[in-house]
Amino acid sequence: MAGSAREEAGAGGDVDALVRELLLLMPRMASRVKRIPLPEGLQAQSLAPRHLSLLSCLLFDGPMTVNELAARLGVAPTTVSLMVGDLSEKGILDRREDASDRRRRIVAIAAERHDAIAAWLAPGAAAWRRVLGPLTPAERRLFVDTLRAYEVAVGEERGV
Template identity: 70%
Template sequence: MSRPTAHGPARSSDGDGDGGVDDTVRALLLLMPRMVGRVKKIPVPEALQSLALAPRHLSLLAYLLLDGPMTVNELAARLEVAPTTVSLLVGDLSRKGILERREDEADRRRRIIGIAADQQPAITSWLAPGAAAWRKALAPLTPDQRKLFVDTLLAYEAAVESEGQD
């Protein structure tokens, strides 16, 4: 029987304790639900509870929190969605008072999107701890290892999606 260790993937008791793919899958099958459960337990700040924010809103807010105000096209590129999708999200969050749009001083035709000043503390208290945890977990890794980690999560996401379409 395999058991996860504090320092790595599960080790098989059948002599195949070399950290093979199946051992790592077992460890991840235990770890992923715990991670999701912990994320779901992060309380939404009271100021934001009535706003019915969806995961797609969180990614947009996280980029604005970490990188500051930007244009719809910049957000679309980072979120890997169409600018029209971002425009809809921004419109929704602007109506709720979470985001504000201002004119770009360099090009008055463009709008810069940012978190509304009165919402900044609530959003920071909500999303910043997760970013700090990722920084702590990823800091010891080399840039190549961090890229491999993200690429592996993307491959997992794609595999789960393709399994669901069969």
């Protein structure tokens, strides 16, 4: 019996052992991501991790409105509007009128900053492609869904 319990734990069956492993792993992952250096053209811009998500959306999904960005990021439009204003002042983002609705503004990465931002985000995107590539579509979905569920559960545990 003891041998089968050990085998089960070794195969990922012991939830507490996996929790310990993840509690050690998550801070190391976050630390490693934070150490990805900003490209030279962006170093003076005081970019923070919160900008990473916004810039990732624009890089991978293309120009969009503040409301679309807010929906994708899961934050209030006012939060995105403040970040867009800050990044626009720094010349990182462009805001232009929507040709189909002149009341709306479209946000995009400034053309002269696009390559530097792509270079900044490339190592993380390449790493995700490398680890997700061998998985089946169902395994990929399970992985992402598990991370989302963890994020929600942490918020619930903290009453946030």
